Amino acid sequence: MRSDIRICASWRDRHDRPVYTLTDTCPECGGSAVNSAPAPYDPTDRYGEYRRALKRRARE
Numbered sequence: 001m002r003s004d005i006r007i008c009a010s011w012r013d014r015h016d017r018p019v020y021t022l023t024d025t026c027p028e029c030g031g032s033a034v035n036s037a038p039a040p041y042d043p044t045d046r047y048g049e050y051r052r053a054l055k056r057r058a059r060e
């Protein structure tokens with residue numbers, strides 16, 4: 001089932017936590033909001049951890 005809930009695309013830069021909305025724009029910063037289904041910014045940030053690990057390894 002598809003969800004109409006969207007999430008501020010830049011919440012990590014602009015907010016302390018994910019900002020959800022039903023419109024195309026973030027109600028708090030006015031930035032673009034994206035569909036939350038693909039979860040480009042997973043709150044658990046598993047891939048972020050993975051990316052950081054890769055970066056650390058590349059620097060060594």
Ligand SMILES: [Zn+2]
Pocket residue numbers: 008009010011014015019026027028029030031
């Ligand atoms: Zn926002």
